[in-house]
Amino acid sequence: MKREDLQRVAGALEDPMRQFVRESRVRTAILVNRSGQILAHHGFSRGLDVTNVAALSAAAHASAHALAQITGAGHWMHLHHAGQEQQLFLAPFALRGGDELVMVAIFDQDSTLGLVQLFFDRLTEAILAMPELGGKLPTGDVNAFEDDLGAGVERALSENREER
């Protein structure tokens, strides 16, 4: 996804993401595409390396997808890990054009898995209804691939600085 496309898509995702974080009471929510490019990021993320979280989430999605295909388990729905203090929720959802996005939500005792799932479903409905995300997402040029990935991180970090 090119820098100018990222601005358009990220702008459209801003409000639904803000609402998701507020209602589900997660600490941080990051929406990434299959390449690990950050499309939207909202919440408290000090001390969190969002680049690594995004890249590893995309890798986890790719692994879970391949595992599901190899074993014939079909489409994977979500991964959840409950740590002692923080919990991690990872879930993919398909756009109408066939692309997939991955939601990474980090939450603590202020929220629950059920609450996160409920509002995640509402978020996907809201995103699928958006005209900006109705078709296939534009794909970046291979030569500019790293720059495109970096654009997502730059945007997420600048937003985070503004919020502080």
Add this chain to the structure above:
Amino acid sequence: MPRVHYAAREIVCKIVYYGPARSGKTTNLQWLHRAMPEDRRSEMVSLATENDRTLFFDYLPLDLGEISGFRTRFQLYTVPGQVYYNATRKLVLRIFIKNNFTVSPQILIVIREFSSDRPSLKHIINSKSVIYKATGAYGIYLTNIRFDDLAMLLDESIKDKNN
């Protein structure tokens, strides 16, 4: 260094392709996959982006027949090359190096020269420290791995260009 299972009478070799982005790591694996007879290879698993850049790793298992009654199995892996995927590259290397206390994987450094602003090929090859630094930067030190376990692969196009 391969792992030998005497009970199962098999020899397992792990080879990890390591190198900068677009140096031909995945391409090399794909070529091997195509070149191998179907009964010697399994499905190649490639966890890649929509641009076909390696996102996590590529995996190609090969069965290369018997040596003195031992079945030989090769497991070939690549790591992602892009700087953005440092975390996943580190993870792949850590899995292969730290989880193999008894055996080190062979690490194959894949290099291809693209432009003059990169270090020259000669410089990279002559400098062992580059490899030590590259792996050390990801928290993986090669103290348990002999330098002999590292090998270089030069892309054919470079040889042509230099010749």
